[in-house]
Amino acid sequence: MTKKFPPISAKLPVxxxxxxxxxDQWLHDPKVIEEDIRLMKLAGCNVMSVGIFAWAALEPEEGRFEFGWLDRILDTFAENGIYAWLATPSGARPAWMSQKYPEVLRVGANRVRNLHGARHNHCYTSPVYREKVAILNAKLGERYGSHPAVVGWHISNEYGGECHCDYCQEAFRGWLKAKYGSLDALNRAWWTAFWSHTYTDWAQVESPAPHGETAVHGHNLDWRRFVTDQTIDFYRHEIEPLKKVSPELPCTTNFMDLFYDLDYRRFAEAVDVVSWDAYPTWHSAESDADVAAWFSFNHDLFRSLKKKPFMLMESTPSLTNWQPVSKLKRPGMHRLSSLQAVAHGSDTVQYFQWRKSRGSSEKFHGAVVDHVGHEHTRVFRDVAELGAALANLSDLIGTTVPAEAAILFDWDNRWAVNDAQGPRNKGIGYEQTVVRHYRALWELGVPTDIVGSNDEFGGYKLLVVPMAYLMREETGAKIERFVRDGGTAVVTYWSGVVDENDLCHLGGFPGPLRTTVGVWAEEIEGLHDHDKNALAMQEGNPLGFGGTYEVREICELIHTETAEAIAFYGDDFYAGRPALTVNRLGSGRAYYLAARVSDPAFYDSFYAAVVRESNARRALDAALPAGVTAQLRTDGVCDYVFLLNFSGAPARVELDGSSAASYSDAETGESLAGTLELPANASRILKRA
Incomplete structure (x- = not known):
């Protein structure tokens, strides 16, 4: 039976x-807009995001609205078979508003109000700003909610930042009262007896400040949670008038690459479809595999937030203008990087931007149409060729990524890890650690979900738990149940240390995971950059590989309780103590890695053995050259295997060694067998029953 999600919009099921x-930047020159329509059709572009920063064009002065230009754009789209994600323009308010209502401007952590300028420089709590947004959004909804060209609402743009004004201070206190109920409960949760920081009046509670309170970790953590909740509340305020008139139109807002300041796992609950903006720094090293693994992790994360296809809302068809070095995409890279998103679950490929701006900060940012203004460019040809390819891949729309492996990644754990003041305050490397473990699965072609503490783990065979410093009791219980029921877990150092309030677990680390992994972590040591140790595999260990591997940055001193040591430290006063263990619990097993191994070969061998042992699904049961990955989408009847070559060199994949399945090229229908040649930056989509 075919199993697919419906298309993001029934109007555009491709x-x-x-x-x-x-x-709105070209209203003075109608010929440009007329030419844009011709070029859109030539490039195979069928949807545009319109009006994202158009507030000044829509409401040039307070209460005076100008919709004629937008009417003409959308009507022209409809006449030409082009669709629109229509934006609310709240990402940057007009100057007249900042001048008349300075309260809409943000106040920094230093308690100084910003001047007008930039974007997202506004207070999400301000009653005036909320009123003005509601008025304009209601008018957009009433006018365009049933327009044939509109497929959905693009809400604001890349939400981010925080405000510390009086409105936000009161909102923060209200949020805390709702969470804790009393000051006594708050003081216990924040451990304010430390340094005599006990609160005796709600009015004493303020947001963290560089010239005030920053040392109470529970306080810092709750402020970040509040900022997320307040941003989501503003988003919900934005969509309310739109949903009232067009409930069937999906709403989204574009997320960003592993963005730090907002908990996207919570934010995803509020959007109808997840969309995000990907800007890899291709060609910044000898091989693009490092960059590719990082962005594959992001694609998997954004797909996993709602466990269904997502949108690549922004990418660049050529280069950016804001990265330290802006490299051109080499031949093949535009198709390769775009299909990378599709392989991990995207049902769209969209760009910033269509036509290069003539002035201001993004005038040199990549675009489909360059300043020269015609189609006779390398970039335009790349876009048009991809458009033609995507038009022939409509069978992929709505297909799923059948992941049997998962990695635990939570934003509040991330914040707590980086605020811990623990073994390495010069850089604890949480995000890099998560992606290092992910990359080993990526290189094996193992479809992987990125899950949170509130998700269920029962549908997976392999669960990786890297640096789960903040570990709730209930999450620990779920992981224990997962292992007892037959799953394989991999847990690392610096896990199970604090609870959801950033209070240390008592009774021994790794706290709620101690029974699961069968070890007691007594001490953790941060190593200087010039320090190193070694992890030596025990001969005849159950994983079936040996060797000695370099360790840097973090070493945890552990005692085995019910676990078996399968690798040991090689140096220092703890030489000979366990560095890698396995604990058999119920029908499953849990591995505990006590040190940060710096040698990639260890992760390659370790995860190859663990994946084989857990029987977690691979996209292709074949040896993959370094820098080549295989990703998988399926509709339950046909599998689509994406072979993506990020190695920077030609590569070969032996299909006959993968299985008895017969393969064809999903784009051409050509039968495939034997050795498949992949030039540098090549991408192939294979189809099998």
Missing amino acids: FMHGADYNP
Whole structure:
């Protein structure tokens, strides 16, 4: 039976291919807009995001609205078979508003109010700003909610930042009262007896400040949670008038690459479809595999937030203008990086931007249409060729990624880890550690979900738990149940240390995971950059590989309780003590890695053995060259295997060694067998029953 999600929009049940479009920058020259329509069709672009920063064009002065230009754009789209994600323009308010209502401008952590400028420089709590947004959004909803060209609402743009004004201070106190109920409960949760920071009046509680309170970790953690909740509340305020008139139209807002300041796992609950903006720094090293693994992790994360296809809302068809070095995409990279998103679950490929701006900060940012203004460019040809390819891949729309492996990643754990003041305050490397473990699965072609503490783990065979410093009791219980029921877990150092309030677990680390992994972690040591140790595999260990591997940055001194040591430290006063263990619990097993191994070969061998042992599904049961990955989407009847070569060199994949399945090229229908040649930056989509 075919198992698919419905298309993001029934109006456009194919791959959405398009870009951010800013006709409000070209209203003085109608010929440009007329030419844009011709070029969109030539490039195979069928959808545009319109009006993202158009507030000044829509409401040039308070209460005076100008919709004629937008009427003409959308009507022209409809006449030409082009669709629109229509934006609310709240990402940057007009100057007249900042001048008349300075309260809409943000106040920094230093308690100084910002001047007008930039974008997202506004207070999400301000009653005036909320009123003005509601008025404009209601008018957009009433006017365009049933327009044939509109497929959905693009809410604001890349939400981010925080405000510390009086409105936000009161909102923060209200949030805390709702969470804790009393000051006594708050003081216990924040451990305010430390340094005599006990609160005796709610009015004493303020947001963290560089010239005030920053040392109470529970306080810092709750402030970050509040900022997320307040941003989500503002988003819900934005969509309310739109949903009232067009409940069937999906709403989204574009997330960003592993963005730090907002908990996207919570934010995803509020959007109808997840969308995000990907800007890899391709060609910044000898091999693009490091960059590719990081962005594959992001694609898997954003797909996993709602366990269904997502949108690549922004990418660049050529280069950026804001990274330290802006490299051109080499031949093949535009298709490769775009299909990378599709392979991990995206049902769209969209760009910033359609046409290059003539002035201001993004005038040199990549675009489909360059300043020269015609189609005779390398970038335009790359986009048009991809558009033609996507048009022939509509069978992929709504297909799923059948992951049997998962990695635990939580934002509040991330915040707590980086605020811990623990073994390495010069850089604890949480995100890099998570992606290091992920990369080993990526290189094996193992479809992987990125899950949170509130998710269920029962559908997986392999669960990786890297640096789960903040570990709730209930999450620990779920992981224990997962292992007892037959799952394989991999847990690392610096896990199970604090609870959800950033209070240390008592009774021994790793706290709620101690029974699961069968070890007691007595001490943890941070190593200087010039220090190193070694992890030596025990001969005849159950994983079946040996060797000695370099260790850097973090070493945890552990005692085995019910676990078996399968690798040991090689140096220092703890030479000979366990560094890697396995604990058999119920029908499953849990591995505990006590040190940060710096040698990639260890992760390659370790995860190859663990994946084989857990029987977690691979996209292709074949040896993959370094820098080549295989990713998988399926509709339950046909599998689509994406072979993506990020090695920077030609590579070969032996299909006959993968299985008895017969393969064909999903784009051409050509039968495939034997050795498949992949040039540098090549991408192939294979189809099998």
